[in-house]
Amino acid sequence: MAAELVIKNLHVQVEGKEILKGINLTVDKGEIHAVMGPNGSGKSTLANTLAGNPKYVVTDGEILYHGENIAAWKPDERARKGIFLAFQYPMAIPGVTVANFLRTALNARRKETGSNGDAKAISIPEFRKLMTQKMELLKLDNTFATRYLNDGFSGGEKKRVEILQMAVLNPELAVLDETDSGLDIDALRIVSEGVNALAGPNVGIVLITHYQRILNYIKPHFVHVMVSGKLALSGGAELALQLEEKGYDWLKEPEAVGK
Numbered sequence: 001m002a003a004e005l006v007i008k009n010l011h012v013q014v015e016g017k018e019i020l021k022g023i024n025l026t027v028d029k030g031e032i033h034a035v036m037g038p039n040g041s042g043k044s045t046l047a048n049t050l051a052g053n054p055k056y057v058v059t060d061g062e063i064l065y066h067g068e069n070i071a072a073w074k075p076d077e078r079a080r081k082g083i084f085l086a087f088q089y090p091m092a093i094p095g096v097t098v099a100n101f102l103r104t105a106l107n108a109r110r111k112e113t114g115s116n117g118d119a120k121a122i123s124i125p126e127f128r129k130l131m132t133q134k135m136e137l138l139k140l141d142n143t144f145a146t147r148y149l150n151d152g153f154s155g156g157e158k159k160r161v162e163i164l165q166m167a168v169l170n171p172e173l174a175v176l177d178e179t180d181s182g183l184d185i186d187a188l189r190i191v192s193e194g195v196n197a198l199a200g201p202n203v204g205i206v207l208i209t210h211y212q213r214i215l216n217y218i219k220p221h222f223v224h225v226m227v228s229g230k231l232a233l234s235g236g237a238e239l240a241l242q243l244e245e246k247g248y249d250w251l252k253e254p255e256a257v258g259k
């Protein structure tokens with residue numbers, strides 16, 4: 001069977017500037033891949049490209065999802081087919097409640113996956129039960145269901161609601177972009193426990209992070225380091241500890257160091 005995600009020689013431009021310069025990465029179901037790297041190295045560009053953000057233009061290479069080239073897939077199609085992105089900076093959507101947003105997204109996904117018997121819209125009681133269960137997992141109280149999405153949420157609440165979305169949508173490929181940034185230690189633990197509860201044999205996870213800290217809670221199978229739009233180094237979980245100790249400078253191209 002084809003791997004969940006295969007990225008081959010991916011080159012991406014943003015506003016005419018090449019940011020990703022030949023990324024190769026394979027993620028299989030059941031695997032957690034941490035992508036680390038300095039600020040501005042292209043981590044969020046990779047996440048946005050996978051999600052299909054039209055500002056991010058693939059100029060070379062390909063992204064295969066279950067063996068299919070997804071170049072022409074719009075963001076909503078990618079989401080319906082099980083690709084999930086937790087944003088580094090989640091947007092507020094005043095007027096749309098968390099519950100309505102999630103139910104609409106879930107129903108779109110169920111319709112798409114049809115054949116497994118889930119094709120029908122989820123009933124309201126069934127959805128409530130699912131929401132309550134997943135909100136408990138992320139220690140979000142009930143009032144969040146009826147609040148407008150991310151509107152006035154603290155940084156930590158936004159990140160927990162991103163993982164709530166993941167919990168409800170049950171993706172096959174989850175890309176978590178700096179889900180740890182701005183979290184205090186308690187929120188970090190809650191978010192990590194949420195991710196760990198969702199990790200498992202049916203999902204591939206790309207965990208993007210600048211800091212090693214979250215990897216104390218979520219154990220990656222592989223660690224990759226992005227430097228200047230390339231994966232400069234890959235290894236096991238121990239690589240993250242090495243980076244914590246040595247920083248990123250030693251991996252940068254000589255002319256880039258000291259700038």
Ligand SMILES: Nc1ncnc2c1ncn2[C@@H]1O[C@H](COP(=O)(O)OP(=O)(O)O)[C@@H](O)[C@H]1O
Nearest residue numbers: 014015019038039040041042043044045046055
């Ligand atoms: N939407 C955008 N518009 C303009 N420049 C962008 C955009 N997204 C990313 N970039 C540029 O791409 C480079 C990599 O950014 P990013 O992918 O956000 O890095 P990271 O997530 O590793 O910090 C930066 O120079 C950034 O300014």
Ligand SMILES: [Mg+2]
Nearest residue numbers: 043044088178
């Ligand atoms: Mg980023």
